[in-house]
Amino acid sequence: MDVIPGPGHVTTYGARFFELGRETRLAAGDGTQRTERWLRATLGAATGLPLHPGPGEGDDVIRLSVHPAVTKDLGEEGYRLAVTPTGVLLVGGGPPGLFWGAQTLRQLLGPDVFRRAPLPGGNRRLPLIRVQDSPRFRWRGLMLDVARHFMPKDGVLRYLDLMAAHKLNVLHLHLTDDQGWRVEIKRHPRLTEVGSWRARTKFGHRASPLWVEKPHGGHYTHDDIREIVAYAAERHITVVPEIDVPGHSQAAIAAYPELGNTDVIDTTVLSVWDTWGISPNVLAPTDNTLRFYEGVLEEVLALFPSEFVHIGGDECPKEQWKRSPAAQARIRELGLADEDELQSWFVGHFAKWLSARGRRLIGWDEILEGGLAEGAAVSSWRGYGGGIAAARAGHDVVMCPEQYVYLDHRQDAGADEPVPIGFVRTLEDVYRFEPVPEQLTGEEARRVLGTQANVWTEVMEDAARVDYQAFPRLAAFAEVAWSALPAPAERDFAGFERRMAAHYRRLDALGVAYRPPAGPRPWQRRPGVLGRPIEGPPPNR
Secondary structure, eight states, X not given: OOOSSOOSEEEEEEEEEEEOOTTOEEEEOTTOXXXXXXXXXXXXXHHOOOOEEOOSSSSSEEEEEEOHHHHHHHOTTOEEEEEETTEEEEEESSHHHHHHHHHHHHHHTOGGGGSSSOOTTOOOEEEEEEEEEOOSOSEEEEEEETTTSXXXXXXXXHHHHHHHHTTOOEEEEEOEETTEEOBOOTTSTHHHHTTTEEXXXXXXXXXXXXXXXXXXXXXXXXXXXXXXXXXXXXXXXXXXXXXXXXXXXXXXXXXOGGGBOTTTSOGGGOOOOOSOSOOSOOBOOSHHHHHHHHHHHHHHHHHOOOSEEEEEOOOOOXXXXXXXXXXXXXXXXXXOSSHHHHHHHXXXXXXXXXXXXXXXXXXXXXXXXXXXXXXXXXXXXXXXXXHHHHHHTTOOEEEOOHHXXXXXXXXXXXXXXXXXXXXXXXXXXXXXXXXXXXXXXXXXXXXXXXXXXXXXXXXXXXXXXXXXHHTTHHHHXXXXXXXXXXXXXXXXHHHHHHHHHHHHHHHHHHTOOOOOTTOOOGGGOOTTOOXXXXXXXXXXX
């Protein structure tokens, strides 16, 4: 059985099969409508079978239901799947579990059902099997950076389908940064009129001498976002928006110069940043800035129904605040010790603002510096340390340590790796990632909501480059996030590689431009484009 992520409990019954045919019916019980629609559309297109609705009695039926007994045993996201000689029974603990079970069902039918039209002689047989399965973590995330290189709406929808196929359920959209603002805000139209476009783009690492001398940009309208969120919801995926403050904000300042530290620099001459790194131009800690971003977030909340809203909070240089009379006056007015506490106050303001509206703030682990508001959660990216500190302080954590799950890091030490960034993080390295640090007690470990793989796109200029960096490692990550694996050293990576042999054929059918096991194809290389490789093993902190 070559299912990825690997299910919990499996019983097989030899070389015996149930074959789908033109008379096979799809019997959908209450609460199963999303999965029914998805199965009929997806399997119907790939097999050419109508999968007509019909009663649940008799043979040659795929029966869908949700049942409290499965909920009790396996939770809302768990499922039971039974394939018998006369049909299929798929029962979810809730609508999400039923949908995840449908992903397993699709994989059991073979790689041809990952295509959009039937192939001559395509497989329609399901092996006789029983599966009982549920996820380890409630947050199984992928972060897509659409700010550095814009991903058009269709690309985001495609990635939602790829996430669903791997049972990932949180899409974290990094919507704003120094290099671009990607979401329409009607009350502040210059954020996209000005902030969504840069005049040119650095090609490669920021030390590279190469430039792409043409404008780059784009943004999502309100209706685009509504479509993305609805498309995700049909697949039981939550979309978490990120609006970065108070650093990573040069695109916003270029659009509205009054947001910057105008008593330190002439912000009217700033443009959307065209290179990589950390811009020194950060938001001014003024009441005007707070009101402006409250207005931004009011529109964001109307578009994204997610429990969490990400506010960034990372990599905020303090040099301008140190030189700014207005910032220093704010520090004295609030009785703060220094600029780190000023950033904590800034983040805390939005934590309280979001909490008053029934939402929760989440930010990168720098938001711990200077104290963190009750109810706020942490994305632990600078290793495990931030997550450990947050969990011990009673905050929820999403583990996404750079040295394991930053998929922009290179996959091999070879000279052919395109624009090599960071440490070597192989498929096996990702497969042996453990999201819960052993230093945590049982109570503290329950604060780990889950884990997330992050795709930063500075050196990923198009969808093919994103595919190359994400896959196949995202498949390994999905198994880490879903399956109850043993300790890292005890994991059966050889067995996972064997299952990947079948999974590569699924990815081929889906048109994913993954990195082949033997290395990049000629057109995937970027000879002469400077990266920033870091030698040696990453720190285990």
